[in-house]
Amino acid sequence: MSSSSRNPHAIQASRTPLLARLPAIQTLSYQQPGARGAPLLVDAGPEVLSADVGSGAGRALSELPGGYRLDTLLPGPRLQAWARGGARFSLSRDGQVQVGWGRQLAATEVEAAGGGEPGLAVLEPEETRYLEAYLLWQGRRWSDAEDGIDAGPGEASAFDPLSGQARTRACVAESAGLSGLRILHTEAATSFGGQEFCIYKEMVAMRERGHHLEAVCQPQAELGGRLREAGFKVHNLLMDGPVNFLRGVSALRRVLRGGRFDVLNTHSRRDTVLASIGARLAGTPLIVRTRHLAKPINSLYAYTWLAHRVIAVSRYVRGQLLEGGARPEAVEVIHSPVSMPPERPGACLRRELSIPPEAKVVGCVAVMRADKGHEDLIEAFSRVSRRHADAHLVLVGDGMPLAEQLRERVRALGQALARRIHFAGRRKDVGTALRAFDVFALPTRREAFGTVFVEAAAMGLPVIGTQVGGVPETMMPGRSGLLVPPNDPGALAQALDLLLGDAALRRRMGEAGRARVRDLGLFTPARVAQDVENVYHRWLSERRGTAA
Incomplete structure (x- = not known):
């Protein structure tokens, strides 16, 4: 973009030969809160626009299977080139994404474009973080007679720059000849935590999209019970111990072959080994491993030889896999699904804990393990407690023996402060x-993604997290929440002090986070299911092409 341009939104065709074919596309913007329809994803790659979310960058629309919504802008090769050439992006208060070429946008230009702060959402050359942006088409007919585009709000239409034709979702689906997939999930864990809840939510959402899903769990697994209650067929299989190894492989081979499954999706190491071997013996077309953890990867065996492809729940986890030697084209990022808590009024937890209605509450929701950083949160709260005498800390979660150790730590702080820590x-x-909270804080020391930060943002809470794992991907740092270093109670105390002392800042951050999560729907189970469906279809197509 020319630095002399008075409109920081305009995309000059001379700078973008691809977009020169689409003169109607001049402005990028967020979908307006509460609006409905099908915003367009532009990947601005060297060849085509992509209508895929995270999985189809640089692919022609004509190659995409049906059922695609057109959503988030991801930095493709062209955008990376723009960044290296000096392009900068910022976000105004009304949701506009501003583009400046060769320099940072001047404050006057940002103000003229609708207000906001220059430099927000800056796309640096080395960054792979996505930039969410949408075409301004909501609430009107998106039409340009010259390009033959004519789609009303709510219709999922896409323009194929290779053919020069507009293509509706029905057209794309018909040309691809797709139908529902048969998918088998496996999970060896018997407890029910965040990973298992993500599997449950994904399976429900995928069923709603017309796919057939079954699961293999150990007999005592809580996940199996919940899936049965939801109407899924669940196969019981003992997976622990050497005796059950050969039995398990044989049983899984029978299930996969008898069920004629298109996709096997494994989730833990034990079930990955058993099910992947069984799937290869059964001839299952696609074996996918989902990596939910941020722990160091000791062996890529389960992610390279056993599985055909891998889903990582965050860009951080994908980076771990690539550092370990995984092939970039075989690993896709799909964030964990987050169910939006219902927005209904109520202060029953405050009443239950005898917290005054006017008190300011810092809250944390997490299983009580050493890596969640509860000790740091208690220490940080104790440091700001005198300055904010009306503040309370609420810890939701349990886990022995740490829970009792934390209670001992609180009692040691004195009775007066202990009455304010619940x-x-x-x-x-x-x-x-x-x-019941005014601020959400979780100083976790290791996190693959952090769905609870998204849940808190959905409730309109400002969030405080740590600069670890996938936590930065759950928020807009500085806009919807604050990031502090891990294992640093002092920095955490400063963040608490800032938010507890500024009601307007709490409100602004809470509103920004809520809009991002609820209005844009970035992490909903429906959105995740759509993304999973997309990569399944693409990977199946690639696998069949390789076999041919």
Whole structure:
């Protein structure tokens, strides 16, 4: 973009030969809050526009299977080249994404474009973080007679620059000849935590998209029970111990072959080994391993030889896999699904804990393990407690022996402060707990993604997290929340002090986070299911092409 341009939104065709074919596309913007329809994803790659979210960068629309929504802008090769050439992006208060060429946008230009702060959402050359942006078409007919585009709001239409034709979702689906997939999930864990809840939500959402899903779990697994209650067929299989190894492989081979499954999706190391071998013996077309953890990867065996492809729940986890030697084209990032807590009024948790209505509440929801950083949160709260005498700390979650150790630590702080630190135990209704908070804080020391940060943002809470793992991907740092170093109670105390002392800042950050999560729907199970469906279809196509 020319530095002399007075419109920081305009994309000059001379700078972007690809977009020169689409003169109607001049402005990028967020979808307006509460609006409905099908915003367009532009990947601005060297060949085509992509209508895929995270999985189809640089692919022609004519190659995409049906059922695609057109959503988030991802930095493709062209955008990376723009960044190296000096292009900068910023986000205004009304959701506009501003583009400046060769320099940072001047404050006057940003103000003229709708207000905001220059430099937000800057796309640096080395960054792979996505930039969410949408074409301004919501609430009107998106039409340009010259390009033959004519689609009303709510219709999923896409322009194929290779053919010069507009293509509707029905047209794309018909040309691809797609139908529902048969998918088998496996999970060896018997407890029910965040990973298992993500599997459950994904399976429900994929079923709603018309796919057939079954699961293989150990007999005592809580996940299996919940899936049965939801109407899924669940196969019981003992997976622990050497005796069950050969039996397990044989049983999984029978299930996969008998069920004629298109996709096997494994989730833990034990079930990956058993099910992947069984799937290869059964001739299952696609074996996918989902990596949910941020722990160091000791062996790529389960991600390279056993599985055909890998889903990573965050860009951080994908980076770990690539550093370990995984092939970039075989690993896709799809964030964990997050169910939005219902937004209904209620302060029952405050009443239950005898917290005054006017008090400011810092809250945390997490299983009590050493790597969640509860000790740092208690220490940080103790440092700001005198300055904010009306503040309370609520810890939701449980886990022995740490829970009792934390209670001992709080008692050692003195009776006066101990009365303001509350242990609420494990709660099934996370939304009820979050509605009692004014600030959400979790100083975790290791996190693959951090769905609870998204849940808190969905409730309109400013969030405080740590610069570890996938946590930065859950928020807009500085805009919807604050990031502090891990294992640093002092920095955490400063962040708490800032938010507890500024109601307007809490409100602005909470509103920004809520809009991003609820209005844009970035992490909903429906969105995740759409992304999973897309990569399944693409990988199946690649596998069949390789076999041919």
